[in-house]
Amino acid sequence: MPKPDLRELPAPGGQPTPVEPSGTGARSGGTTRTNGTLRPAKPIRHPDSLKGTILKVVLLGLVDAFAVYVLMMLFLSQSWAALAVSALVVLAINWIYLRKGGLPAKYLAPGVLFLLVFQVLVVVFSGYIAFTNYGDGHNSTKEDAISAIQLTAQKRVPDSPAYKAAVLTKGNDFYMLFTDPAGKAQVGSTEQPLTDAPDAGKDSTGKANSLPGYQTLKFQEIVANQQEILKITVPVSADPADGTLRTADGSTAYQFKPALNYDAATDTFTDTDTGTEYRDNGKGAFADSKGETLATGWKIDVGMDNFVRAFTDPSLRGPLLGVILWTFTFSIASVALTFVMGLFLATTFNREDLRGKKAYRILMILPYAFPAFLSGLVWSGILNPEFGWLNQTLLGGANIGWLTDPVLAKISVLVVNVWLGFPYMFLVCTGALQSLPSEIDEAARMDGASAWRVFRSIKLPLLLVSVAPLLISSFAFNFNNFNVIYMLTGGGPRFADTDRDIGSTDILITLVYKVAFGQGTGRDYGLASALAIIIFIIVATISAISFKQTKALEDVN
Amino acid sequence: MKVHNTLATQTTRRIFATGAISVAAALALSACGGSASTAPTSEAAKPDLKAAGAGVITMWVDAERSPALKDITEKFKSDTGIEVKLVVKDFAAVRDDFITQVPTGQGPDLIVGPHDWIGKFVQNGVIAPVELGDKAGQFQDSSIKAMTYNGAVYGVPYAIENIALLRNTSIVDSKASTLDEVVANGKKAVAEGKATFPFLVGMDPKQGDPYHLYPLQSSMGSQVFGKNADGGYDAKQLLIGDAAGVEFAKKLAAWGDAGEKIINSNITGDIAKEKFIAGESPYFLTGPWNVPDVQKKGIKFAVDELPTAGGEPAQPFIGVNGFFISAKSANALATNEFVTNYLTSESAQDSMYTAGGRPPALKASFEKAASDPVVAAFGKIGSTGVPMPAIPEMSAVWADWGATELAIIKGQGDPAEAWTKMADSIKSKIGG
Known part of the structure; x- marks a missing residue:
């Protein structure tokens, strides 16, 4: 624990100590002007200001106090691995903030720490789960399974x-x-x-x-x-x-x-009535010679099994290809349609002489302001074939299954997603358009270019430089756009050719959700993690390629 | 074996903890130390429960049930000195959270939920059986039957739920016992302009609703699973695809969108309730959870027995709510004491009824609650019901069952074919 130097504390009585102007805590680095030229200055180490020091001591003290509390709790619960890691982290934090210099580390440490805890750890853990059979019936360790079986086998x-x-x-x-x-x-x-x-x-x-x-x-x-x-x-x-x-x-x-006796030496359960022996079947369960298993199993490592299953399981293979295709169609179409619509509206509302521009713009942004899952539910009500507003009021009582016919359901999902997504594109494009210098526009017109020509050859390429990365992130978002699909159709209508609860509007992420938590055949976290990793690989690859292309766009300009 | 008044190993740890806390206090964090600061006590007379990790029972409940448990937990604390900590959890996530957290040792000692979770809990090895002994006789038979799984009782029941037929008495004034009569009455009311819909039952637009339709199915002699020797459901005897089931499927098509429109796939649970409350239908097949809203609107109604469609008794599924003990509870003895001797008491069951309005499982409490004719009627219908299957295989049934019924109601495909295909699909999932 760093102790505040008492000499630096303000004198009792509240007399402000004469110190340098505040806000000058970290001043190493920066630039200094010498001989009229600008050059990076050598880091000059100033003594820290009093306020800065106090703030640092208090903050670090609070962090350390909390850390000590956490370490105590870990010690008491005998979690040695967690204790060691936490202790190292605490030491590292103190080292970073107490030593002189190393300013970048001081800025980066909290971010890196949170990145490790909330992103990397989670990703690594899902990666690990993908290689196990974790799920219903394979929930814990073998010891737990044995004691649970013994517990439930006690019959009065x-x-x-x-x-x-x-x-x-x-x-x-x-x-x-x-x-x-x-x-x-x-x-x-x-x-x-x-x-x-x-x-x-x-x-x-x-x-x-x-x-x-x-x-x-x-x-x-x-x-x-x-x-x-x-x-x-x-x-x-x-x-x-x-x-x-x-x-x-x-x-x-x-x-x-x-009802069952466990023999630790042979690792078998024996039924006390029938004498049937249940042995470890290597798949995380006790099974008799006929393959009948005891209810409770345990988690084991299964290697690449889950990945193999994703592509070979007949109830998954057929729908999986369809789902992957639809996921691409859905996300590309969503990005393209929202972008076209957003850009069109942005260009239209960008006219100087348009009256009531602000009111229009606010109206345009409204769909963006509602939570997506709420809009999903509202739309699924609107699209109800018999009681929905669309069929009843607009189409005069027609009975069109907007969400129940496979093709119409896909179209409905896309339309709703465009409705939800265009305001974002509208905002982005409006911003980008307004940042374009108007001289270019004037110059082109002086040269006799038509409005369309100006848009296509000048505005759009310039626009794309700033908007393209957002299109890529929008693609990644729509690729995993769980809310719209789940709230609107739940993935349905169901495919006829599979046992699983998979339907024609399911995208990969809703499929993963159904595998992991769905009602179909019980929860299967292992398979769901494997599918999640496949999704990650697809999205990462596409994003990487697209970002490369974007660089090329920048070079043009 | 040594008799611990305070566990020896705990003592050193406690000394350490006390030291740690004082350090922490010096670091201006005294607030965190509260839980471990144990006053020295006369060891022999008052053993240190906290040091033995036994001072607190943790229980997961949802927001609705939490207040109802306050009195009984206070009584338990004043009797035994053990605190029951009620942790309010979101009901939708509580089952899966329990399954994932129990093995880590961080789960609760107790959880409240419906009995059809038992199968999954046992499959994942997260709950322990509860022996009620003679107390089992004080509960309604159906509730104990529902809590029994593989021949052992796994939970202490407190409430029973089932559906019934609500009848708007100002539209149809007499009771009918068969579905044909019900439909005839309903159609007559529509023809006379007193109603718009002859009959209402909510359908999920994605999953259908096999739960609400099950009484009709069972009245035609179709069941989901057969039973084994000890009276529990047997996953190996899948009966849903038998001839009676196929007959039901054909009827379903006849009642559905392409037929008489008695069951309408576009009427969700919310729409059905709205229409009944608006007085647009004489009949509504639903559970006690919709009764308060109907009463609030001043609709005059009666709770009728479920109508039979095929001559056999229309058995609803009954759902029993109860308390389950974690298999890895570090405080199992105290938890058992609380569950078997306190939560089974009349006052505890009474207050659960007052808070939730679900008919109590304890006979004595039910008799008191049955002074309300609605509760009495639902209870009477429930006594003819069968427990919702709790075996884990049931989760493979729900999705196929619902989707197939929905497709049949919509008039898609041949009902007999669809039904057989569904049965095969369920069979392959259970087998594999």
Whole structure:
């Protein structure tokens, strides 16, 4: 912890210490003018201003205090890896801000840190998930799966009595004192089968609650030792088939018998009734010889399986190609149509002599101001075949399935997306058009160029220089435009040739969502991550190529 | 085995924590230290629950149920000293969050939800069975049946939900027992100009609504799954594609858009409710959740038994809400105590009813609630119902089932063919 130098603190009494003008905290670097020429100055190190120092100390102190708290919590929860990483990060932050110099690092550190935490970590984690079978039925580790199977395999012995129970201790061992429905008291522990305890003391309800030589635990003590007490299994008799007595709440006990027995040495579960053996089938589940698996499995690494499945699974392969094609059509058409419309409107409203220009512009931007998912829902109401406003009012009661016919649904989705997207293009193009120097326009007209010619040969190329990168990002956005599709059609109408819930307006991202969280065949995070990586590769490739092309555009000018 | 009043390993950690906290306090962060500052207590008399990690039970609830649990959690705290922390979560995301977080050890000890989550919870190994013992007899049979999965009870039920037929008594004044009579009454009302729609049931424009249509399907003898020896649904016995199912599909086409228009694919749940509240239809097939709005509008209505379409009893699916215990709860004993001995109490079930309006699962509480004729009527219909299948295979059924019914209602394709294809598709998904 850096301690503020007391000598630098303002004198008590609130007298302002005479210091240099504020706002001069970081002044190394910059430029100085010497001999009339401008050249990069050598970093000159000024002593930090008082305010700057105090601010730095306070901020860093708060960060460190928080870090210490986090480190304590990590230590207490014994998360060693996280503890080591966090400690390194804290050290790095302190080093960056406490050392002299290294100004770029001081500016970049927070951004880089957040980038690592919120972007890189997430991407790496999805990448890892893509190589596992994480999803429903493969939710955790093998140890968890085994203990969950053991937990659920405990079945109460049919028609067995319910016992009242008390927890006792003798020496360092736990015992349980049971009272059966007839009032007979018995005592036992995991090692010692049930034996009669005739001299047990009873409370007013007839429940045995004390035994000479033993100490009875109070509820708080039971809770404080619950991990041990929950593990107590008192054999009812010498015959294991009678099962064991266990308590879940410390005051009642029931006779349980496991339906499945786990043998750690052979790593198998055996059905106690039928004798069927369940072995690790290498796919993250226990299976018998017929391939029947136990309900709970665990997460394993499956290598490239998910990627292979994405392209070979018959219920996915057919629709996947269709979906990829439609995704491209949808995103390219969306960008092209919104751009054309936005540019047209921008050019129109850019006329100097247009009256009420501001009012028009505000109206134009309105669709952009609504949240996309809200607009999606509203439009799906408008397009309802029987009750929708479009069919009822505009088309005089026609019954056109705007969202239920495969072709019309695609068109509807595009139209709605254009409605949602053109204001953005309108804004961008208006801005770009207004920044073009008007002299060029005048010069071209003097040379006798028509308005169209001026637009095509002069304005558009200049416009594209600044707008092209935005078109690329708009493409990437529409490629993953989940809201419009999900809220408007949910991907439907469904394809007839697949078992999966995939339809003709599904784009890749809605498909991924359905695979990951959908109702169809259960959640499959592994496959969904693999598909997400495929999407990433496609978008990244296209963006990289397009940006190269944009550079060429700049060179022209 | 040593009896811990305060766990030995915890002590050193606590000393460390106390030291840490004082450092933190010196760093002007004293606010963060509150949870770990434990006052020294007489160890033998009052064991340190906090040090044993047992001071708090965490429970995930949604905003609606949270206030109803306040009284019972306070009683539990004053009895045992253990706090039940109610964490309000978004209902739509809570199931998946629970499945993902339990294995990390960061999940809650308890969660509230409908019984058809059980299959998925067991498949992912995230919940533990609850033994109710004799208390099971104090609950309505159907609710315990719904909470039973693979022969073990997994949750403590508190409410039962099912659908019924609401009838606008100022349009049609007498009860009808078959769908044909209902349709005839409805058509008569339309012909006389008293209504616009003979019958209303909401359809999701993307997924249809097999849940609401199931009573009609079951009244024709068609079921989704058969049952195994212990009374649970058996995924290996997929019955949906049998002859009765195909008959239902044909009827569905006859009722649909291309036929009588009794079931209209363009009427969403919202539109159906709006039309019924506007008095435009004598019948509305729906659940208790729409009743308050109908009452608010002053519509005079009766809750009728579900009409049969094929002569057999029309069994609705019943949904049972209840409490489930995490398989990895670090505080399992206290949680079990709270669930089996406090949440099963009449006062807890009463207050859950007052807050949510869902008919209680505890018999004693239900009898009190049944003084409201609407609750009594829904409850009576529910007692004839079957639990919604909770097996994980059911999730493969819903999507195909809904989409196929929707297509049939719209008059697309041959109903018998579509139905058989659906059954095959479901079968291949369950098998694979």
